[in-house]
Amino acid sequence: MNSTDPSRPSPEALLKQARKEARGRLKIFLGASPGVGKTFEMLREGAELLAQGKDVVVGIVETHGRADTEKLVAPFEVLPRLVIEHGVHKLAELDLDAMVARKPQVALVDEFAHSNASGSRHPKRWQDIEELRDAGIDVLTTLNIQHVESLNDVVAGFTRVRVRETVPDAIVDDAEIEVVDVPPDELIERLKDGKVYVPHEATRALGHFFSKSNLSALRELALRRAAQTVDQQMLDHVRLVGDAGNWAAGERIIVAVGDQPGSEALIRATKRLADAMHATWTAVTVETPRSATLSEEARARVAKALKLAAEMGASLATIPAASVIEGLRAQIIEAKATAVVIGKSRRSWLFELRHGSVVDQLVRGLEGVAVHVMPTPQGSVATNDGARGGRPFNWSGTTIGLSMVAATTGGAVAVASWIGPNSVDLLYLIPVIATATLFGLRPALVASVSAALAYNFFFLPPIYTFTISNPQNAVTFLVLTGVAIVASQLAGRLRREANIGARTATENAGIAAFGQRLAGVSDEETTAAIVCEEVASLLNVSTILLTRKERDLRVITAVPSEPALGALDMAAAEWAFDRNEMAGRDTGTLTASDWQFHPLVTSLGVLAVLGVGHSASGNPVAPEKRTLFATLLGQAALAHERIKLEAQARDFGALKQRDDLRATLLSSIGHDLKTPLTAVVAAADALADANGENETTQTLRAEARRLRRVFDDLVEMTRIEADALVVRHDILDLTDAVAAATIDLKAELAGHKLILDVPPALPLVEADPRMLHHILINLIGNAAKFAPLNTPLTIQGRRAHDGLTLAIIDNGPGLPPGNEAQLFDRFIRVEGDDMTGGTGLGLAIVKGFADAMGLCVSACNRADDRGSRFEIFWPESSLRLTSEDTAEK
């Protein structure tokens, strides 16, 4: 951006401005905490606008039953809220559709970060407000600073209250911000007086949250955030106006997103850094061979982090590379980054020694790039470690393990006298290893302890006591425990790998079978049926497939049998189809639907939507099946695309066959008709040769010529109608073209005063030589037909400021006034044409050819004299300006 002319507004800035102008504006009343009077300020501004004569409507204003606030709302039109039943509760939400339909100039909607009741179109109110703005409505709203996405961590850090309801920074950046500011002391005073409404859930945290230090910090954050938005808008403005001034030169930050937990904090930190430096930033993931082995959770974590980054305005990049360092370094160089942000996990020094720290290696490899290292938490996030702690204790395995130990003890007692007590310990390895292999660590530990105890009790002197007299026996005890641990670990890993292998194998088999079944069919309905069946069986869900027929979305097929879709479900399906994004359950849109709809996206657009449902709540597709599902969706989309393309190819084939037939017919007629014509002309020539030229021979020749032209016209018209014209783009000299036409028309032009006024200095033109020849023959022939003998017939080429015109000007009777445009229609003949003959096809062909070549033809009567003027116009783009040197290369 800096390399171009600095005084010119950048296109992005102009675009941003244009988008802003079309959409409704957003004004946010930003406060540091509840109770600063945001709603009050919003209402006051609304009242001012109302006084200015603006159409202002209240969508949502939370008065919390306070009289002074209610008094402020009184002058406004208040839109009734949409009541959504939610179990025993009734929740009143913004009636989005009603507001869009009402379409005021300004809408007041309180609490920007509010989460809507399930069943609403969007899960978040800020999304509702975005839609209002899309509809061109200006919106005033209120927001507390801790709800701003990138500040969420910071606020949680010192208040220890984490809010779930966050608003993306990009939205906030886009808005006009007014900070509603009250000094902390005053706020605490108000609080004590009960003037601040505090939600129920928050009362517990209240004492801490509303401490003076917290309030001061929040206030500072709010002011800083507002200042930063103003900065951003100032920058936009500067760029728009084109005065580049001294705004920071192209800082570019890269943040490395890994699969470790804590990436989100890293991204929020980078966002703050980028804002402070006015830098653009990119979130980068490196796709290494190890990435393939990542768990579903780790992958979900990466995806979530990237999504967050995108929401905060980062661009995203995924780099395939052999190692993380290599990939990062490549991207840093490629993007000419000025700073890198990476997380440093608190791994053990042993781990770092062996694997080498990414951070250290990166620092060593880069010069002139600032590397910011942030410590990231290790497994501290609750969502992270469900896999480990969640597994229930395996009671049956333990029982079996204990039985095996008991059986071994029984067997050992029987054989102990025979093999001696010292070898008995080895026998106990059998149940311990077996339990470890079959049931995992914990049952194996129980088994090993019990085995050690049994061995001690039954075989170690003193027998029938748990006392250990010999240190050797303590070692036995430890060995048994150690064996249990090692064996269970090994077996556990094997079992996991086998599980993954087996799952991958079944999935691959499923995908292959799916592809095979789809490849065999060639109609839409069977394809849909296969898609529904296979997806249902592979993912253990119910499926439904819809596509658009005429105007409505119709169900093609469903497994199991056709369920009833509610209005909400249909709305979600429509959304997915029209917007090309998933909708419905557990998505961002229309989440109250029982189904989750996925569009089948192809190069031909969205061809259908596939709905998946499941009786359990949450996402119908289990996390470990999502990759499989994505593959299946891709295949289903491909199959639909193939069917559609096949159908198109069939239609096209039929059309082509018809055209081929027509062409064959035409060429055979051509031969059949031209042969007798040739004979007629040759006979006339022979006659003239024998008896001298006379009226008969002349008439014969003229009629033959006319017949030939009529026939040519007919053939060309058929081609035009069949859309079978193939245009050649040659470069022509108009002098050449006109000369060729007048030579062909020698006989017709005899007796006319032909004036050729095509200056040789005109540019060359682009045209199909045969079509242009035909056009000229028809136009000049026409003029010769109508114009009286011995009057001038002028062919005139002229350069126009935006192209070139070639005019054919005659002194004939002129055109009947009023229907110049119709002249080029088929079978329109000029009055008096009967005498001279003609099919009326000539001008239609002129028009058809001109259209095909991208030229304009027009006709009018001459302004000065009797006669008509036909014009062909070449636009500037079809001219070739040459100099004499062109040819001398």
Next chain:
Amino acid sequence: MTAQILVVDDEPAIRRLVRGAVERFGLTVAEAANAAEALTLAKREGCELVLLDLGLPDRDGIELVPLIKAMDRAIIVLTARDATAEKVTALDLGADDYVVKPFDTEELLARIRAAIRHRMPDSTTSGKICAGPVTIDVLGHRVQKLKQEIRLTRKEFAVFVELARYPGRVVTHAHLLRNVWGEAHIADIEYLRVAVRGLRLKIEDDPANPILIQNEPGVGYRLNEGF
């Protein structure tokens, strides 16, 4: 004595009428109704030129062009007017010229005359060529019009000589571009247009109404020798 001209057409009426015209012109004529007959008769001693209709019952006339060319016979193809591509193909394969059906007898005879004359010993590379009022001294690299010296550019001269080597016959765009500018510029028709334009300005009496150099739309140029 064998016939000098072979008329190949499946229509007896055409053959008869063409034969009449050509014989009145003073040449002997043989007739063939199909491709097989045409190939047999063309082989005979004394045949100089084949008038070939492309629409034959047993074989596509285009296929005959290289076969007859291999026998060292001149070929004039009879075609339909709109078949530009067909004309160019026939010329590229070795046909000497074409005549559009239905044709004037005069035109046909002029084409035959030009095609046969070209088969006479070649004088173009050494001596002088006359085209109407214009004389070209090929070796001396000079052009005169009515004894007046005309200065042509290098390429204009080369194009003019190339056209003059085949007086009265059509020379295709591709042929001119290949021989004057080289194989690499075979598609650069702009060069040719500009050179021909310059040439016309210098040698034509009225450059807007050219007589000497005639345009065959979509096919090539012809140096008119009819005067």
